[in-house]
Amino acid sequence: MTFPTSSKGVLGQFAVPDEALVAAQKTHAAGYTHFDMLTPFPVHGMDDAMGLKRSWVPYLTAVLAFFGIVAAQAMMLYIMVYDWPMNFGGKPAFAWPAFIPITFELMVLFAAIGTAIIAVWAGKRDTVPQPPPMLIKTGATRDKFVVWISATDPKFNPANTLAFVQSLGAHGVKLVDEKGDAHA
Amino acid sequence: MTTPSPYSTVMDDAALTGRPIVLTGQGPFGGDREVDEPLVTGAKKYLDVDQDICVHTEQFPTRRWWIAFTIALAFLGMLGVALATLFYVGMGIVAPNSPVGWGTFIVNFVFWIGIGHAGTLISAVLFLFRQKWRTAINRSAEAMTLFAVACAGIFPLIHLGRIWFAYWLVPIPNGRGPLWVNFNSALAWDIFAISTYGLVSLTFWYVGLLPDLATVRDRATHPWRKALYNALSLGWTGSNRAWRHYEAAYLILAALATPLVFSVHTIVSFDFATSVMPGWHATIFPPYFVIGAIFSGFAMVITLMTIMRWVFKLKNYITLNHMEAMAKVIMLTGMLVGFAYITEFFMAWYSGSAWEGFIFRNRVFGPYGWAYAIMFGCNAIVPQVFWFKALRRNPWVLFIVSILVNIGMWFERYVIVVTSLYRDFLPSSWGEFNLTRFDWMILLGSFGLFFTLFLLFVRVLPAIAVSEVKGVMDPSVAQGAQK
Structure with a gap:
């Protein structure tokens, strides 16, 4: 409204x-x-x-969290697999278990800061x-x-x-x- | 209501027992009814809360504040001198060197990050568990988190040796190869964990501050001060249509900060656990580090709150019941930490690994056995005094135990870092590790930075969450006069 x-x-x-x-x-x-x-x-x-x-804010949190996951995976996939693949004892370049901590952190970062900004903005708008x-x-x-x-x-x-x-x-x-x- | 609220007569700590108030004959069917003791004593009104908490941001600081600030600033100056010398001369002036390449800087880093964790625990985890007593301490505990993370952030950077290359730690597009960080490394995870933790803690803290900044604005008389706090509060009016989104967001932030705080110290422990050093390579490390962090952080909160409730006369808000609740957390986490110490020994024996067994025997009976004794004594044994209610409710005992716990927790990290490295697989490369005068200056100076920031915080912002404290008060006692 x-x-x-x-x-x-x-x-x-x-x-x-x-x-x-x-x-x-x-x-x-x-x-x-x-x-x-x-x-x-x-x-x-x-x-x-x-x-x-x-409040509808939590739905946007889910979207932002998903965006954080995609952003983190895309960044590490590009850097570690396409731009500069390195050989660690012949293991696959796409070492997804090693990417999980950063994916989690970026998910939280995007979701938390985005939620705070949207909630303050929504509080004004509504x-x-x-x-x-x-x-x-x-x-x-x-x-x-x-x-x-x-x-x-x-x-x-x-x-x-x-x-x-x-x-x-x-x-x-x-x-x-x-x-x-x-x-x- | 015909009967007056039982809270109107609880005036100070002396009236608190730590047990429920029994209201004889007021329960159902004429029985007794028990209610919790009030979180705010002194029959305070809502306006008294504003006055008692915001007044410290409005008047010239007291002599006690100036004395504390001068001392903190002197230590901060010492940090500046030590760091300038370090950057000018180089890493040779501090202790970290072969074989203990991870000396004091990593000890201090893990120590300070651990201190920060209690702030998030109080603001997020206790919020999710609906622990209303958190309202008195969450603001300053969150501030403590921010300043502890700021202190922690210094150490990995100076540990680089060439701090002017610190931007190589972040994956930014560049013309050096391209040269990227290695995302398979626990140290690269750390960068993301710590920066996320710092930013999310800052957001959580600021969102919590918004209503209180509006309170400070509405008390302000000078138009500039009013305009400044209006801008900082983002024009908060108290509208319930805004509270609706605010509360949803606050719950979400708490729900996000809770796994975050566990992940951060888990990742810090990965720095050690993903290596193949005896004494580090253990699956117990993540929970062991997280519990240790909560333990040391709560001890720091007790230290700060003991001083704050005395200097700023906040004993009606941070009551003995609050201190006792924190003492219980200290005792629980202290026992968990002690359990982890013993488990490490069991695993060293049970693994059958000669190297692992040697490291742990050496920790207790070797040249650094004194550090192990301080660690075990301060962390696992001293908190046992809190089995006794009288000692949990004695501010002097609390204060002394909280300082001993923090000394013990610094030595825990010292034991982990130093005793695993100074005698490794090859006896010919064994060495010693002795702190230099610059190590001490940087360690003590980081306390100067922490206390300088904390003293400035209590001077310019409401140090207790005013709106949250009002929310846990009994309206029949706290309501204002009607006119």
């Missing part, structure tokens, strides 16, 4: 994860789609409460427009569990959404409308 950019929306804070879970369920049930829960640590069960599916972190102190990296409904949501209406978030029992409910990089 890709979202249009905007840094306008409504946020409300909760003090404990359980309240935030209930709020996420209610917001999802109310039909909001461009909403997010900002939390200081990953809250168990939040994906289900928000109606999110499992996120609704966020309250700009340089301008708004949501408290979500510190001690608050924040519900955030972006103004890009089709159901968004400043007065109604504000009233909805208040009805969830949130504290510090406010309308955010800052000029800033919404994906920063």
Whole structure:
């Protein structure tokens, strides 16, 4: 899912994860789609409460791992068999058991670094427009569990959404409308 | 909740017993209920965690920090002087020479790589086993891994003798023949293993840092500091849509780092095991090296954590229960290492090989028997003190044992490298191996590099994983005020 950019929306804070879970369920049930829960640590069960599916990142890890295996085997096959074959006591140039350690290492290298880069990128791409972190102190990296409904949501209406978030029992409910990089 | 959380009254180490808390009459059907003791003591709030951990990155360092940093920097300077002399004069000034061509440099290399392994074990293996106590120590243990790998990386390079040809170690297209590395060699595997290990550890560490860098950003008051930490945190907001991918990736990284850490020391052991030297040519080497690495690494973590919890007043986060858990790992791995020592002797006898038998008799009763005695005493016997709970929970005992274990583990590698080489098949080529003053300067200097990097790390980055610690706290105790 890709979202249009905007840094306008409504946020409300909760003090404990359980309240935030209930709020996420209610917001999802109310039909909001461009909403997010900002939390200081990953809250168990939040994906289900928000109606999110499992991350697709691990599938790409498998692809990257396979790519690492192919790259390592191709490199050693080219160097040891085609470009510069050496004779070790008449043994075959394609000494595949000796190639396994490096194949394993390159598989891990490609898979691990690729997964990290893709996960960070995916975390940006699949996120609704966020309250700009340089301008708004949501408290979500510190001690608050924040519900955030972006103004890009089709159901968004400043007065109604504000009233909805208040009805969830949130504290510090406010309308955010800052000029800033919404994906920063 | 009507009953207050049992965690709200556990204030410090003195209140911890290392046993579950029994809640009388709160279990099902009116029975008792047992809960684990809290991982964070002192009835801390979420904001207290931010304050206690991030404050060290925000204020001018304490006098204790400056004293430690000055000493570390002096040792780093000594490393610089020794290496400059080594490059200028040549390999004649250090001990490695015929017959012990693999002297101190390979000993130090294996030692430092081993230290690094505990960091990955704590961050990856304990994560997969859902050991929540790892949250207090994983950040600094991972940093320890990175700096230990940096120290280890020096030694194979200077062991080349002509360090300006170090780029010949990597298979890059070239006009020298073409001249490639030999992929059938364990030493070429090592290059890939160590560089992969360094890069993956760095990635794992940085991914873990992202949420905490955002916390430091949100505490910052100076706009430049805010902008810097915002850039470093890659604009982290705490979005659950980002956490979803982040958590999947973190699990994957742990699952990849776990076999990686075993493969790295396995490949390091292949450097020895694929040779035909008596004392090296043994199938026990991979597990023996991996266990030894975890053993020495955990000892180094205990050394560092004992100092860190005192200097930075982190006793509420790195509690005695954490230290006791590490002591248990030390005792287990110490016994496994001791078992490996005895197995080696059994195999030397059972193999019926005269050379193998000679090497092992010579290790214990020969001129380097003192090194073997230090190794066996420090690694197999000293950790037995941890059978006693009182000693596992005594910080002084832990600190002293952890240092003895690291001395023992350095001598383990010394015994393996030196005593297999100094008397080989041909008695006319037998020799001796004595460390020169430059060997000592490089060994001690590498500790200077390690501690300089570690002290800088605790100064600029959160030394405990703030977001992970918050995740294992009881929200009913830790929640902030509602306004």
